[in-house]
Amino acid sequence: MPDAPSSVPYRRDRSRLREERRRRRRRGMWMGIAAAVIAVLVIGGAITAMVVANQGSGPAAAPSEAAEPEPIVFPDDEPAAEPGAEPCTTVSVLSSFENAEMVERLAEGYNAEPRDVDGSCVTVVAAKDKSGIAAEEAAVGFTETPEDERPVVWIPDARSWLGVAREGGGGANVPAEGTSIGSSDIVLAMPEPLAAAIGWDEEPPTWTDVFETADDAAVWTDLDHPEWGEFKLGKTSPVIASSGEAAMLASYGAAAGSLADLTAAEITDDEISDEVKQHELATSHYMATPEHFLWHARQSADAGGSAADFLSAVIVDEKSVWDYNRGITSRDGVTRIETDPPAEQLVPIYPSDGYYVADNPAVVLTGSWVDDAEAAAAEDFLRFAGTKEGQAIVREAGYRDLNGELDAEVEEVGALAESTDAGLPFPEQQVVVAMHEAFPEVRKRANVLFLLDVSGSMGDPIETGESKLEAAKQAVELSLDHFSAGDNVGLAAFSEVDAQALAPGEVSAVADIADTRDRFESALGGLKPIEWTPLYEAVDTFAKQQAEDYDRDRINAIVLLSDGRNETEAPSTSSQQMLDTLEELHHSTPVLVFTLAYGADADVDTLRAISGATGAHYYDATDPTEVDEVLGELVTSF
CATH class of the missing domain: 3.40.190.10 (Periplasmic binding protein-like II)
Structure with missing residues (x-):
């Protein structure tokens, strides 16, 4: 890894880095706690109510403005x-x-x-x-x-x-x-070399700094690190995860001038919404859980590269940073995998104008x-x-416990701040609901192609009595409700018959779904099982096609659903040729290929390799009766 520019030296002494970070923020454990309420009622020795004491009033709070509450004696x-x-x-x-x-x-x-x-x-x-x-x-x-x-x-x-x-x-x-029952600050996490190169490990940015930097395509090149590509900001979906909610609310707060005082009226303000739309353009794509992003970051690092190949920064809770730094990741948020700690650790960045607290x-x-x-x-x-x-x-x-204290080992391994004084409670109900309602209009738009396997096995019946293809078609049709005007969505299908590769091919061009939904649904309804499974050829061909229409201001993607292994009648593209194509595109015009393994005979290993090569996620519908639920989760990435 090349050293960072001398103007912002790369800090290799992690303990010294942590101590300096702590000194900057340690104004006393309770200095910033003005909004917390602690109601302790003892009846027969039982505590009947406790409310988190680690939610501050923001960085502007001064020691003289509020008396320090006494720590809870548990x-x-x-x-x-x-x-x-x-x-x-x-x-x-x-x-x-x-x-x-x-x-x-x-x-x-x-x-x-x-x-x-x-x-x-x-x-x-x-x-x-x-x-x-x-x-x-x-x-x-x-x-x-x-x-x-x-x-x-x-x-x-x-x-x-x-x-x-x-x-x-x-x-x-x-x-x-x-x-x-406890809390975790929702922070900006960055691979340590990137945080040092940009200087945010020394001087935390404001959220406005974060969004403006993420929108700067040349930021890493200007800092003598072109190998890191563009600034890739990861966010979870705000309709699924708290970290996604916090990210969207921070975007609105930055645009409105205050995270702490954000109102529902500001969320519906046209000028503020336009700025938030601009912020969202910097998002690489959305995912359902923080674990999805961190798993991919670890995979990128373990493949011989750097976590920077997948992300520059991601908005997550402190607990997720601790998990990552001790070697725990999860592909699906359910199954946890423990390996050696990563060589390239994450640094939690606590933005200076505040950050929201997950208060559990x-x-x-x-x-x-x-x-x-x-x-x-x-x-x-x-x-x-x-x-x-x-x-x-x-x-x-x-x-953090109800006094805002961390376990010493958790603090050390996660490089977490000993105490924080800019934590903010989530806004009131009407503000959060207004953000949820506004998200479909301000989110980054998609440029996505649904790519369906229509090999002969897709005609096999499933437990519901439908064929696999009929169930998949219904799931795709339902998933269209996630998209709205401005999203470009298309449909292609692949099989091979009589040496005709990729039959029937593209059946509905990628275009604004507001104008083409009827055409899309008609083409979807007409799909029928054919014969062979030219999986490699289909991915190679349509990834190149999507890359030709690459748009930096969109999430450029393919949603691939396949129930089998690559089988062709005539010689065709090899697995290595396909992966080489995906790798080449990933560094120039990246197209995310989200893969969905459909049915027990799906080639899970290949589908995982395809998604992993593009920085996208693999989804499991090997139980075909769950395809509508799985595909519904997948499209929250857009």
Whole structure:
């Protein structure tokens, strides 16, 4: 790795870097905490409410403006001498993907001791889902879930989702406020050499600096690092993940002049919206979870290059930075893989004009499926989360406790700030909802081709009684609802018959979906299973075609759905030729090829290699009955 320019020297001494970063921010653990509320009510030795104390009023707060609150003294847990009578009351707790590990550990800690709530023993069971999906389900009372399996407690990783669920109709089921169990700042994370080269490890930027830099195609060349390409800013989708919400709200706040005072009216302001649209052009693409981005960054580094091949910066929570730096990544947000720590670590950047805090609010749901016994047991579980033992679990899981303190090892490995004074609570419900509603209009537009395998095996039936092709066509048609005017969307299909390669080929040209949806759907409906599977030829051909129409201001992509392995009647493009094409395009006119393995016979390894070569993501629909759900998640990348 070449050294950075001498004007911003590359800092190789990580401990010295961390100490200088801490000194800049350490104004006292409580100096910036003006907006926090701590309500502690002791009844029979039980804490019934605690609200996070790590949400500050912004960088402008001065020591003289607010008295330092006293740190919380966490009470000891008081388990029962003997467990209550069986059958135990079961408390189902639903978390986000991001905070699932913490919630699972809290459940284990609680279950490890005897519990007696109103004469009954208690068992806490943890489940997880994406934040946006959970909010949608909470809004309708989890009606798609059998009543005896619905959650009693919901712990999204940020309070914003409570408002989204209530706005969607869940007011009868979701309390307006939650009890924070711990927090994680949502920061800008960068590979260490890039952070040093641009100087943000020394002097944190404002969000305006971040978005303006990301929009500068020549920034790394100007800093004598052309090998890093353009500035690639990664964001999750704000309709799915809290980090995506924080990124969009920061964009609006930067455009409006203040993150802390952002209003719903400013989100609908035309001038502010135009600036946010410009910010979004710097986004490489959107993903469903922070883990998706970090997994790809690690893959890029391990392939002999640098994480810079995939991203320059990504907006994630501190806990994700800690996970990455200790060698833990996840392709899908569910399965975690632990390897050696990366040689190229991530540096968390805390923008100087503030950053939002994921406060992990717990609510006991009030739906008709929650009985009195479950509600009482749930309150006891939340009491445990606020005890000395519970808060130790929170810290060990990579989060700040209710005093804003980190575990020493987490702080060291993650290179996290010891204390932060610019953390901001998420805005009020109406502001978050306004952002969600505005996102389809301001997001970066897509230039995407759906590429469907129509080999003979696509005519095979699945459990629903449909053929694989019919189910796939329905899923594609449903996914079109994600796109809006200004998105260029097209359709091609591939098979081979009588040595005719790539039959039928392009059936609906890539064009504005607002004008061509009828044509697209008609062409989609006419697709039929044919014969062979020229997978390599199809990817090679259509990637080149998409690259010819490359537009830096769009997400240029292919969505590839295939159920089999490359099989051709006549000699055709080889696997290596296809991968060489993708690699060449990746460094000039990058086309993201998102791959979806469809059915049990799909060539998973090849599809992963294709997506990995382009910096896109692989999706698993090897259970073909799930294709509509999987494809629905995939298109949130646009």
